[in-house]
Amino acid sequence: MPGKKQDKIMVLFDKFNGNWDLRREVSVFGEILGNPTWVILPFVSTVEELAGTEIAECVRAEVKKESAVRETLSRVVSCAKRSFKQKTTESFVYGRKKFGICYALVSEGNVFGAIAACGLEKDMPSDMKKLFMSFTDVVIRQTRQEIELEELNKTVRPRAVALSTVHTVHRLMTATFDITELLPRIAHLTLQVTRANRCSIKMVDKKRKTLLPKVTVDLREKKAKLKKVQIGKYAPGKAVKQGIPIRGAKYLSAPMVDEDVIGAITIYDKTDGTEFNQFDEEIMKTLAEQAAIAIKNAQLYKEQADITISSIRCISHMLANRSSVTYSTEASFLKLINIVGPRLGLNESETKMLQYAAMLHDAGQISVPEKVLMKKGGLTGKEYSIIKRHPMKGASLLSKFKPLKPILPIIRYHHENFDGTGYPKGLKGRDIPLSARILAVISSFEAMITEKPYRKALSITDAIKELKRNKGKQFDPDIVDVLCDVVARKDVKRLIEKDISMNNKVT
Numbered sequence: 001m002p003g004k005k006q007d008k009i010m011v012l013f014d015k016f017n018g019n020w021d022l023r024r025e026v027s028v029f030g031e032i033l034g035n036p037t038w039v040i041l042p043f044v045s046t047v048e049e050l051a052g053t054e055i056a057e058c059v060r061a062e063v064k065k066e067s068a069v070r071e072t073l074s075r076v077v078s079c080a081k082r083s084f085k086q087k088t089t090e091s092f093v094y095g096r097k098k099f100g101i102c103y104a105l106v107s108e109g110n111v112f113g114a115i116a117a118c119g120l121e122k123d124m125p126s127d128m129k130k131l132f133m134s135f136t137d138v139v140i141r142q143t144r145q146e147i148e149l150e151e152l153n154k155t156v157r158p159r160a161v162a163l164s165t166v167h168t169v170h171r172l173m174t175a176t177f178d179i180t181e182l183l184p185r186i187a188h189l190t191l192q193v194t195r196a197n198r199c200s201i202k203m204v205d206k207k208r209k210t211l212l213p214k215v216t217v218d219l220r221e222k223k224a225k226l227k228k229v230q231i232g233k234y235a236p237g238k239a240v241k242q243g244i245p246i247r248g249a250k251y252l253s254a255p256m257v258d259e260d261v262i263g264a265i266t267i268y269d270k271t272d273g274t275e276f277n278q279f280d281e282e283i284m285k286t287l288a289e290q291a292a293i294a295i296k297n298a299q300l301y302k303e304q305a306d307i308t309i310s311s312i313r314c315i316s317h318m319l320a321n322r323s324s325v326t327y328s329t330e331a332s333f334l335k336l337i338n339i340v341g342p343r344l345g346l347n348e349s350e351t352k353m354l355q356y357a358a359m360l361h362d363a364g365q366i367s368v369p370e371k372v373l374m375k376k377g378g379l380t381g382k383e384y385s386i387i388k389r390h391p392m393k394g395a396s397l398l399s400k401f402k403p404l405k406p407i408l409p410i411i412r413y414h415h416e417n418f419d420g421t422g423y424p425k426g427l428k429g430r431d432i433p434l435s436a437r438i439l440a441v442i443s444s445f446e447a448m449i450t451e452k453p454y455r456k457a458l459s460i461t462d463a464i465k466e467l468k469r470n471k472g473k474q475f476d477p478d479i480v481d482v483l484c485d486v487v488a489r490k491d492v493k494r495l496i497e498k499d500i501s502m503n504n505k506v507t
């Protein structure tokens, strides 16, 4: 393209003109030549182009008549042309034996300017001309390399930045398996990476006819509304239908492809007001690929978690049917764990595992004969030793189910006492896993407020008193304190009372 070539020549000329080595060259040769006037010009082909330049001034200092000035300038023009053709430094003479030199600046066969000196008392010797040319050529080469390096920087640097951003995006996206958290995270990250004002994520519906809006992050004051879009229409609909990015000046939509297209991420309006370009498209393609993987992983994780929880519920109900008094998966019980667990330092996954453990902690009782389990009144020593086996039996039974591996220590040690008087190992204090200590307190509390065949249920207040009485003996005192605190909350108390009254209705 001629425009682009012209731009390149101008860039080269400006860079050359500003080069420090050129200044040094001019000053060194200037000293040898008696300080002539130096001029660096874009390439000139007419006298008019030279008329307003310093070279014309320099000539006028020697030649008074304007016609003679023009005649000298035309000599300079021919001198520049000759220099380009013959690749030499050409001289011109004017006035009363004044000399000038001219050397065409050429890079890769293209002339981009000329360097000239005028006001010399004598012609430049040919050896010095050779030296002058080779110096100038070195500066030209150096300037070209500088430009190439800058261009390389311009192309490579954003790509390097984008790559490292995509790497960060990948890490952040795969750090969560919760799809409700994941989609807003993808949208925010997309905006950060692409520097756009709005990002919308739409997912293909089950019938594969429309795209349903899931998340929009809009940084503009006037927010856009969430809209569903038919597949094939608008940028997201077209991106999904064609399976390729769709780009306009103010929008860019990339399809998220797993095996099928599962949705589209669309960005609108760059923050700097420029148009979306090929580079943004490449970034969005990569981002959409990463997003599709992260979404698929989150969906698989959810499916797996659903299967796990259904299996746990199923086992729990089977056990509950066998003995209606030993199991509870009441909402209040699980809620208590949900509040108490994090307050005692459990993370999200540990809290979830504790809930699973709570639902299954007495699974080992399946091996205890029903008559022992349901016996009213005291147990014989032999019967008690059978009961004491249930934590180990339960852990062994559930060890066959891999996703439940983290809950096995909780099951194993839920009957250990804080003072070391519990079973099966007689562990003491903090040697008992934290989750097992929590479960011991919460399940005892729950057992106390639930009616048993051999005794009536305690009131919440009495159960709390009982827990406090056993602080430091059966129970970890810190955990009892936290539980008492939580049970005192109105919403929690209400939920517990609701579960108690429901149970009473059932029984």
Ligand SMILES: [Fe+2]
Pocket: 361, 362, 390, 414, 415
């Ligand atoms: Fe138990």
